[in-house]
Amino acid sequence: MKARLISVIVPCYNEEAALPLFLDALRKTGAELYDEFACNTELLFVDDGSRDATLAVLRDAARTESNVRYLSFSRNFGKEAAMYAGLQHAKGDYVVIMDADLQHPPAMLRDMIATLNAGGYDCAAARRVSRDGEPPLRSFFSRRFYRLINRISDTEIVDGACDFRMMTRRMVDAILSLREYNRFSKGIFSWVGFRTKWLPFENQERVAGETKWSFWGLLVYAIQGIVGFSTVPLALVALLGILLCVAALLTVVYIIIKTLLFGDPVGGWPSMACMVMFMGGVQLFCMGILGEYLAKTYLEVKRRPVYVLSETDADADSTPPDADSNSRNP
Ligand code: UDP
C-alpha cells in the first residue's frame, strides 16, 4: 500500500521558540515529499498545556495553513498523553511522531516513507547510535535501565530507540487498542509487534528552548516502564522472603546447638538490634515494591481519561475537521 496522507504528530510543551523553525523546516520537507512520493502531509500539533505562546503560534499556523491541525490540552498531561491524543486524531495512512525541537531530522522522513512503501515493514524507527552530548551520568543510568528492563521483561525495549518513528495505519490501530492509563510507549510499540526497521541517526542539538526532562523525571519514567512491563520485581520479593526464612531457620538451629553445648549466657543484643532493623528495612522495601504495583492498579481501575482537551482547530474555525486533510501542501 502506498500512502496518500502522512500524519506528523508533534507533542509541544512550551515550544514557542522552536515552533516557527519547525514549521519552516516541515513546510520544505512536505513539498519535497509531495514531489517524490505524491503524498500529502498533515501536521497535527498537540499542545500539552503549554504556559507560553505555543497555543497562539499553533492557532496562527492552523489559520494560515490548510494542512496544520492542533489539539490543546487543559493542562500538562505529559508527552505520553500527547502522543496518544495525536495517534487517536491522526488520519494519515502513515503516522509519524516527531519532537518540536528539530532533534528529529525531517530529512529522515524520506527514508521512512521509502521503507514502508517498499513493504515488509510496518514501522520505520530512528535509533540513536551514540549518546554524545548527553550528560555522562544520564547515559550511565540509561544504559543500566535498558539492561535491567530487558532482563526482567518479555517485551524488548531497544536501547537508543526514539519515539521518532513512522507507522502504518494497522500498527497505529493496534497501539490504540491498548487502552491503559499508565502509558509507556517504548514498551507499547514493541508489545504490539509488527516488523520494525531501525534507521540509525546521530543525536542533534535542540534548536531552541530547553529539555523538559529532569533526572528525577527520567527516574520516575523508568520505574513506570518497569512496573508497566514486568512483574519480576514481585517474584523477586517473594524469593527474598524465602531466602530470609531459610537464613532465619539456620540461625535458630545454630543458636539451639550453641546453647546446648555452651549454656546460655545473656548477650548478643547488639546483633539482635541489627537484625530487627535489617528485617524492618527489608519488609518496608518489599512493601514499597508491592505498593508501586498496587498504586498503578489503582490508577488503572479509576479509568480516568489519559488527557482532557480544551481546544482544537475545529473549535477555532467552524470548518469540519475532515475538510482539508487531502489538500495539497502549500
Ligand atoms: N513534551 C510534551 N510534554 C511534556 C514534555 C515534553 O509534549 O510534558 C514534548 C516537547 O515539547 C518536545 C518533546 O516532547 O516536543 C520532547 O521533549 P524534550 O525535547 O524536552 O525531551 P528530550 O529531547 O530532551 O528527550
Ligand code: MG
Ligand atoms: Mg528534545
